Amino acid sequence: MSAAAPRRRASTEKSRPSVFWPLAAIVVPIVGIFTKIEITGAEHLPTEGAYVLAPNHYSEVDPVIVAVAVWRIGRAPRFMAKESLFKVPVLGWALRATGMIPVARTSNASSAKHTIQTAHHLVDEGSGVIVYPEGSLTRDPDAWPMRGKTGAVRVAVAGGIPLIPMAHWGVQEIMPRYGKVSLWPLRKRIEVVLGPAVPMPERGEKPTPPSVLVAATDAVMEKIAEMLGEIRGEQAPAERWNPSEHGQRETGRLDS
Secondary structure, three states: OOOOOOOOOOOHHHHOOOOHHHHHHHHHHHHHHHEEEEEEOHHHOOOOOOEEEEEOOOOOOHHHHHHHHHHHHOOOOOEEEEHHHHHOOOHHHHHHHOOOEEEOOOOOHHHHHHHHHHHHHHHHHOOEEEOOOOOOOOOOOOOOOEOOOOHHHHHHHHHOOOEEEEEEEOHHHOOOOOOOOOOOOOOEEEEEEEOOOOOOOOOOOOOOOHHHHHHHHHHHHHHHHHHHHHHHOOOOOOOOEOHHHHOOOOOOOOOO
């Protein structure tokens, strides 16, 4: 893996003054004190236009690393966040100011309509969104990606948007899943890999069948697991961990 920061033309959303500038001026240097983020495959993230970025999720603090990596690559990091957070004073304002996207927690006609609206908004604005396809922290005992939810694929299909897989590893040295923060020693190495867009089914006049969405989601999770295996130097499990088969409750889910 190359330790050099990716060098390419930044998107207009990064070069244009925005609330991300002061945030990045504070967050990026602080993260740089405690981590050494190595990025491979930055060329797979479009310089302009809409995209869906799908990373693995195994630590409560890995969204910070993902956000910094995306900013370094040249795009403004926007996440999908649960609707209730937008109603919290101050936090809600911050989420709206940074262009974060509220997401419904249920799978029904209303959430389907919301998915389409989100996709059209991304296309119209030429912006991207980061969606954790697992919906919550992985429950896999060895921190491999677990079974995915269809939310990321639904957005990509609805807007004809490229879905870029991302795998990262090393954040568990700062904070393991449900563990305590450990900042010493400084400059912990974190590897981030982006892959080429995963082929998505085309959106037709009729809604995409659930089975097709699930198959596309499985392909996304397989690619993320494969890339993570390359980072870890291990063979990823042939099948994704299914919490329901192990009596585990899936909290914080983004979609079904």
